[in-house]
Amino acid sequence: MQTTNDVIVIGSGASGGMAAWNLTRQGVDVLMLDAGTRFARAKFWTHVKPWEWNARVDRGDRPPQFYLDTKEQPYDTPQGQPFDLVRVWGRGGKTNVWGRVALRYSDVDFAGPERDGWEIPWPIRYRDIKPYYDKVDQFIGVCGGTDDQDSLPGSPYMLPAAPPRCGERLLQKAGRSVGVSIVAGRRAVLTKPHGGHAACHYCGSCGRGCDVGAFFNASDYLIEPAMETGKLRVMDNAVVARVLVDDEGKANGVQYFDRVTKEEHTLRARVVIVAASCIDSTRILLNSKSTAHPNGIGNSSDVIGRYLSEQIRFHMYGFLPELIGGPTQNDDGIGGEHIYMPRFNHRGAKRDYLRGFGAQFWGSGAQADAGFAKVLPGFGVDFKTAVKKRYPALVALHPYGEVLPRAENRVRVDDAHVDRYGVPVARIEYKIGENEHKMAKEMYDTAEQILRAAKAEIMPFQRGHLDVAGSAIHEHGTCRMGADKKRSALNGFCQMHDVPNVFVVDGAAFTTASEKNPTLTILALAWRATDYLAQEMKSGRV
């Protein structure tokens, strides 16, 4: 007789970590299945200087291998339609190396579908999630300003904002001069000690993982404290393939493969929480076929796998005249930008496209390389001088735009292509449309307008060019929430309409993508969903 776990959580990133933490502190026993292992913080290469990197590699050392190799876990895309899927399997998932941009959605986002009539509405509003944003801000520590606006709700719980670098301050000024507001960034970086975690020491190497845990990561902030309650058990290297069901179609466990031995196992559970990140969660759900769920678990609506929404993005660079030829400063700060341009296109004249865009500014100021030099002409002393003069003056604009949810943008599973365990891999079919191309035009116009107002020497760019799909690493929508059971898979508490003891708490649950970075909202939704679940379990309904 197999033991039945109260709750199995699949995945250990932001959403799975939050689910496990919030349930265990309310007395629920949780078994977390992590597809990898814990990353050893003491072995991060946070403070390895660029020139030391190669010498270390030559000696046979390796930095932590955060990113999942597609040779181990392939996925398919149609010919000529690439999608760059970034996955981190291991404790904390992508939060080990995430961009830390922590923006609240507003009703500009949540009420978008009602306003323009494109696809189904969100089942929740800002007022429903606000208490959870407040709790998340207080718990994880978010630094930022009080310069809020309707498209970027504020928080009374912000840690002190990281002050802007010279280039960023000049861009704020340039923005003001053309009526574009560029505010203080909202970032999950600790500008003072918080919740027992160390403050940031401004080394700027967050992308290699923080050696002191001074920004939110699910491993240190959620999973470790949850383990201290004695209520959480974490199983390493457990690659979940399917959610299993009983004769009535109710979930009763999961099937997984041991990543080391490749052996198949099953586990029993009262409740299954799917939190493997958007694409992998979707793959698990679609592979969970049974007599009760021939189209994948909880998919009577046929929406699971559909409405994949990433974001469109490009980059524009310039050199600011006030800084050209000036002294080199230490611009590391909290790593990434200290400022943010919130959506503004919902004001003023009606656009010829739906939804909107914002902009980030990472990579402004002195960097630990000079990649921009590749577009400067010439050779020799003149070239060397030209690089040096521009080096302190670099600014970078990265507009991000919302992509409309479309039924044909989808993840499928294909029995013809299976992974090393014999489990069908994901096939990602994704294209942007006319709406996004129209939006990109205004995104280009805006970025150029700001740089021109700053009197910047603008680096050559190709108008209309967009990053490869998937580059923003913000996948959403393939198991969306909604009030209409025929057009959505989950209710507003991330609970499956069809299968009440399955919850999907990662980016897959989003009804729309927004242009904003989703992690803060994922944390708030997962907290809210598991508060609801804990109540439902106490009352015996789940």
Next chain:
Amino acid sequence: MLPAAAQHEHPEVVAAYTLKVFSPDEMKRVATLVDLIIPRTDTPGASDAHVPEFIDRKLSLNEELKDRFLAGLRGFDGVLSDSNPFSKLLKEMTIDGYYTSKEGLTQELGWHGNTFLTEFKGCTHADHE
């Protein structure tokens, strides 16, 4: 060459390098070319900053790149130009190598980041407001 003191400070940087791809003649040719791209001035040049070793190492990790580079080097007439594919490749690799080296990044560009600070002041110039 680096002063002796610097060698003691960063032994791993100047440890003897064993060529992985280039012949000694190719190595010499590459050193001459990268110094035409980024010459020694009052700061080190590309070969002072071990850019030829950097390129050799990169080529050893990528078969396609190695073949393309070596074929380009053999056919190269020695005249650097932004429109010549080999010249462009060499320039890009020189930039990657030089501006991530200790010499290029700290001595030439003055980078002093990736350190431990207790405070980040940001911009302190009133005229940037």
